[in-house]
Structure formats: C-alpha cells, structure tokens
Amino acid sequence: MRATLSLIHREFSAYFYSPIAYVVIAVFLLVTGYLFSLSLLQLTALGPKGISYPMQLIVNDVAFWLVFLFIPPLLTMRSFAEERSTGTLEMLLTAPLRDWQVVMAKFLACYAFYVLMWLPTLLYLPVLLDWEWWTTRCGIDPWTVVATYLGLALAGAMFLSLGMFVSSLVRSQIIAALVALFLSLIFIVAGIWRPDLDASGLAYRILFYFTVPLHFERNFGRGVVDTRQLVLYISVAVLCLFLTIRSLESRRWR
Amino acid sequence: MIHVSRLTKFYGDYPAVQDVTFDVGAGQVVGFLGPNGAGKSTTMRILAGYLTATSGSATIAGHDVVWDSLEVRRRIGYMPESCPLYHEMRITEYLHFRAGIKGLYGAKRRQRIDYVLKRCWLEDVRRQIIGTLSKGYRQRVGLADALLAAPPVLILDEPTAGLDPTQIRSTRELIRELGREHTILLSTHILSEVEMTCDHAIIIHRGRVAAQGTLSELKDRASAGAGLVAAFDGQIDDTALASLEGVTAVQKESVDGIVRVRLKSDDVASLTPRLCNLAAAKGWKVREIRPERPTLEDLFVQITGRENA
Numbered sequence: 001m002r003a004t005l006s007l008i009h010r011e012f013s014a015y016f017y018s019p020i021a022y023v024v025i026a027v028f029l030l031v032t033g034y035l036f037s038l039s040l041l042q043l044t045a046l047g048p049k050g051i052s053y054p055m056q057l058i059v060n061d062v063a064f065w066l067v068f069l070f071i072p073p074l075l076t077m078r079s080f081a082e083e084r085s086t087g088t089l090e091m092l093l094t095a096p097l098r099d100w101q102v103v104m105a106k107f108l109a110c111y112a113f114y115v116l117m118w119l120p121t122l123l124y125l126p127v128l129l130d131w132e133w134w135t136t137r138c139g140i141d142p143w144t145v146v147a148t149y150l151g152l153a154l155a156g157a158m159f160l161s162l163g164m165f166v167s168s169l170v171r172s173q174i175i176a177a178l179v180a181l182f183l184s185l186i187f188i189v190a191g192i193w194r195p196d197l198d199a200s201g202l203a204y205r206i207l208f209y210f211t212v213p214l215h216f217e218r219n220f221g222r223g224v225v226d227t228r229q230l231v232l233y234i235s236v237a238v239l240c241l242f243l244t245i246r247s248l249e250s251r252r253w254r
Numbered sequence: 255m256i257h258v259s260r261l262t263k264f265y266g267d268y269p270a271v272q273d274v275t276f277d278v279g280a281g282q283v284v285g286f287l288g289p290n291g292a293g294k295s296t297t298m299r300i301l302a303g304y305l306t307a308t309s310g311s312a313t314i315a316g317h318d319v320v321w322d323s324l325e326v327r328r329r330i331g332y333m334p335e336s337c338p339l340y341h342e343m344r345i346t347e348y349l350h351f352r353a354g355i356k357g358l359y360g361a362k363r364r365q366r367i368d369y370v371l372k373r374c375w376l377e378d379v380r381r382q383i384i385g386t387l388s389k390g391y392r393q394r395v396g397l398a399d400a401l402l403a404a405p406p407v408l409i410l411d412e413p414t415a416g417l418d419p420t421q422i423r424s425t426r427e428l429i430r431e432l433g434r435e436h437t438i439l440l441s442t443h444i445l446s447e448v449e450m451t452c453d454h455a456i457i458i459h460r461g462r463v464a465a466q467g468t469l470s471e472l473k474d475r476a477s478a479g480a481g482l483v484a485a486f487d488g489q490i491d492d493t494a495l496a497s498l499e500g501v502t503a504v505q506k507e508s509v510d511g512i513v514r515v516r517l518k519s520d521d522v523a524s525l526t527p528r529l530c531n532l533a534a535a536k537g538w539k540v541r542e543i544r545p546e547r548p549t550l551e552d553l554f555v556q557i558t559g560r561e562n563a
C-alpha cells in the first residue's frame with residue numbers, strides 16, 4: 001500500500017514538472033470563470049431571460065464541452081506512452097509492484113489532478129446558490145449542484161480511464177492524445193453539434209444513451225440522478241482500467 | 255542462486271534466446287559475454303521479470319521468475335541497458351521514490367539512500383536534476399537504484415558502458431567489492447572487464463550458450479591454440495623445429511630478415527628449454543621466445559568467428 005502511495009505521489013508531482021498542467025488549469029479556470037459570470041448575469045436578469053438552475057449554464061455550454069473534451073486526453077497522454085518511449089517503463093515494471101497497482105496509482109494520481117482542477121470552482125457556489133452564511137441556508141435548491149458535481153466526478157473518471165487505456169497501447173504521446181480525443185468525441189459530439197432531433201424519437205434516445213452533455217442538460221443539471229448514466233460511466237471506467245492492466249501484462253509476452 | 259533452464263524467447267519468428275541453460279551460485283560474480291544482438295539483454299529482462307520467456311524456466315533464490323515474479327523482483331537489483339530515468343527529477347527525489355516503491359521507509363530509507371549515494375560517488379551532485387547529468391553519472395544513478403534495497407542478487411546490463419577510463423576502473427572495483435555481499439550477473443562486451451571483475455563467465459552467441467565455466471576453465475578450453483612464439487635473425491631450418499618433441503604444428507613467416515615461428519604444443523612449459531637447446535645447437539640467433547597465453551578474447555573470437563564463417 002505504501003509502495004502504491006509512493007508511486008501516486010510521484011505521478012501526481014510529475015504533472016507539475018510539465019507546462020501542460022498549468023496550461024490546462026489556466027484554460028479550464030478561464031472558461032468556467034467566464035461561464036460563471038454569464039450565469040450571474042442570467043440568474044439576476046429580469047423578465048423571460050434567465051436560467052432556473054445554478055449550474056445549468058456552465059454545463060450546457062458548447063465551450064465548456066470543448067474544453068472538457070480536450071482536458072482528459074492531455075492529462076492522460078503521458079501516463080504510459082512517455083514511459084514506454086523513454087524506457088522508464090522497464091524500471092517501473094521490474095520494481096516489486098503488481099501491474100494493477102501501477103495502473104491504479106497512475107489513475108488515482110491523474111484523478112487527483114482532475115479533482116484539483118475542479119476545486120477552485122467551489123468558490124462560485126455560495127454565489128450561485130445564494131448562500132446565506134449566517135443562517136447556512138441556500139436560496140436555491142443545492143441538490144442540482146450536488147448532482148452536477150457527482151456527474152462530473154464520474155464522467156471524468158470515464159474519460160480519464162479511456163485516455164489511460166489508449167496511452168498504454170502506444171508509444172507516442174501525441175498519438176495517445178489524438179486517439180483518446182477521437183474516442184471521447186463519441187461521447188461528446190452530439191453535445192457540441194446538437195442535432196435537431198425529436199426528443200421522443202428512437203434516434204434521440206439512442207444518442208441520449210451515451211451522449212454525456214445531454215445527460216447533464218436533462219438530468220444532472222436539473223438535480224436528477226439517473227442510475228443508467230452512473231452505470232455507463234462506472235462500467236466504461238472499470239472496463240478501461242481492466243484493459244489497461246491487461247495491456248501492460250500482454251506487453252511482457254511480446 | 256540464479257537457475258536458468260532451457261530458456262527460449264522468440265520475438266515474433268525471431269529466436270533471440272534459444273535453449274539457454276546456466277546456473278549462478280550464491281556469491282558468484284558472473285560475466286555474461288556475447289557480441290551485439292547475442293541475446294544478453296533479452297535474457298536479463300526475462301530474469302528481471304520485464305519479459306516472459308516463450309518456453310523454459312528460470313528461478314532466482316528459489317522463486318520462479320514468472321509465477322513468483324514479485325518475490326523475485328524484491329530480491330534483485332536490476333539495472334537496464336540504457337539506464338532509463340525520470341529526467342525531470344532530482345537524484346535524491348528519484349532515489350526516495352524508488353526506495354518507496356521498493357518498500358523502504360523512514361530512517362531505513364534515508365540511511366540506504368545515503369549509503370548508495372556514497373557508494374556510487376553521487377554525493378556532490380545529489381541535488382542535481384537527472385536530465386542535466388552526464389551519461390556516466392546517470393549510469394551511477396542506475397547502479398545506486400539497483401543497490402537501494404540491498405538485494406541479494408544484482409543483474410547489471412552493461413554497467414560500464416559509456417564511462418570514462420577512471421570511472422570504468424572504479425566501477426569495476428566497486429563491482430568486485432559488491433561481489434562479496436551480492437551475487438552478480440553482469441553483461442558486457444569488454445573481455446578484459448570479465449577477467450578483472452568476474453570469477454565465472456558465460457559466453458552467449460546467437461541466442462545460445464557457447465561456453466561457460468570459471469575463467470581458468472574457459473582459458474583451458476582456449477588453450478587448444480596455445481604454443482610458443484619464437485623469432486630468429488637469419489635463416490632457420492623449420493623441419494628441425496617440426497621434429498622437436500611435443501610440437502604439433504609449425505607456422506613460419508619472415509619479415510625483413512626476421513623469421514617468426516609459431517609452435518603449437520600441448521605442453522608449452524617443457525617445450526621452451528628444448529627449443530633453446532635446439533637453437534643453441536644449430537647456432538640460430540634468438541631474438542625472442544615467449545609463450546602464447548590463451549586469453550578469453552581468443553576463445554571469444556574462436557566461438558563467434560567460427561560460426562560466422
């Protein structure tokens with residue numbers, strides 16, 4: 001266990017050796033900050049404009065999903081591809097660690113970075129929720145926010161593990177990022193492109209099953225937690241982590 | 255300590271290691287010799303648990319390298335060929351991390367790190383970033399890492415490649431010293447290195463073990479070609495040489511009036527006085543007489559040259 005912690009610690013600090021981490025955090029905070037300011041305007045607007053749920057505008061925006069599409073591949077592209085191309089994987093895999101420990105350590109380090117990235121957005125919440133600190137009551141129903149963060153936490157795990165699996169297959173970081181981006185696009189594209197479909201039609205229902213932005217628009221953003229989506233995120237994440245372990249194992253036989 | 259039996263490794267269709275069998279006893283320092291592409295690194299990677307053999311088995315300290323890989327990895331210090339390291343870390347940071355994943359904590363970890371830094375002459379650069387180190391220093395970091403957990407077995411893939419002559423010398427001395435506490439398997443192309451540091455050698459060629467044994471056994475094998483070299487001024491009569499007792503073959507060449515003969519014999523020691531007597535009786539002007547000692551290099555060239563031809 002402590003050995004795994006050592007590896008998590010190294011993997012996590014490795015993010016801060018490279019400029020990518022800072023760029024990712026900066027762009028992410030810029031976009032969410034901008035959307036936050038828009039939300040404020042909308043929440044306080046009079047008349048027919050405005051939004052009814054606090055996080056709705058942030059997670060419904062195309063810009064947000066574009067950023068969200070790019071971030072996980074950038075965070076995971078290094079994980080195995082770089083170690084393979086520089087040969088350090090040989091050092092890592094001949095240390096007394098099991099393959100699943102290596103994979104879990106890398107995943108947790110990368111997930112910790114993802115969580116770190118989201119932490120500053122908690123500062124917006126008192127304003128978005130109309131929080132009165134002297135009564136500790138919220139003017140707006142907080143469950144929509146809790147549901148949104150839950151959705152983001154699990155969807156993030158899905159995209160990160162997908163990126164990690166791709167990274168374990170290739171040698172080049174760029175290719176790892178591009179392939180992961182392409183695979184993530186399957187889950188996101190309908191949220192950016194927004195086809196004009198009848199919401200009760202079969203096409204929409206199929207699309208809705210795996211399109212993450214639609215889940216946030218219809219469910220999480222409105223405080224609805226639908227287990228079908230949680231199951232999708234968790235099962236894709238677990239499957240990808242499992243395949244990553246397998247891909248490491250298979251490399252020993254080649 | 256290391257027991258390898260009928261190990262075979264195919265990369266696709268290409269057999270990199272075939273039917274390799276050898277044993278390394280506890281406390282031995284064994285040199286693993288072979289030309290480029292002989293399969294040394296492949297064998298070592300299998301022993302370190304990085305690759306899995308296609309067939310055959312290997313055990314280290316009684317643990318199978320495939321089925322009990324974790325136990326094996328706890329007992330070996332492995333230094334890969336090109337010594338890959340995380341370039342953005344500092345030396346002490348890196349060793350801290352490696353000690354952590356090898357299960358060393360607290361005071362023990364600090365003490366071992368100090369020890370390996372001293373042992374591998376890294377104290378002056380301990381805070382330096384690995385990416386800015388020269389190749390030789392990186393090599394030493396790799397060696398320090400292998401020593402960290404005080405493993406009973408060290409597997410070192412070309413530990414002196416890329417070092418300067420003084421460093422090569424001190425690294426060899428270090429390896430000899432380490433040989434008192436550890437069982438060492440080290441690969442190299444440099445034959446004199448094996449003669450200086452090892453007590454056993456395994457010569458591997460095209461994925462097969464071509465010769466193995468203690469250094470003196472191997473030299474005896476090479477001594478099929480042993481003999482005397484003698485040089486004379488002026489003409490000599492080589493039929494007289496050939497009829498000398500114990501001579502099995504004579505090679506003669508003359509350059510600038512100097513005749514050089516190479517006499518092959520199974521008993522070089524007693525041949526020398528007989529040759530001197532003959533030369534004195536015939537009135538030949540002797541320039542030099544020296545025994546031709548077989549070296550490991552001769553054996554190496556014999557083995558690798560024979561199959562290339």
Ligand SMILES: Nc1ncnc2c1ncn2[C@@H]1O[C@H](COP(=O)(O)OP(=O)(O)OP(=O)(O)O)[C@@H](O)[C@H]1O
Nearest residue numbers: 265268270288289290291292293294295296297335
């Ligand atoms: N990953 C690989 N895929 C295919 N062939 C490989 C691979 N690794 C090594 N080989 C081949 O296997 C053979 C043995 O390689 P190995 O690295 O074990 O040689 P070596 O004895 O260490 O040589 P050197 O002295 O140059 O380090 C070589 O012919 C090499 O081309």
Ligand SMILES: [Mg+2]
Nearest residue numbers: 294295296335
């Ligand atoms: Mg090699």
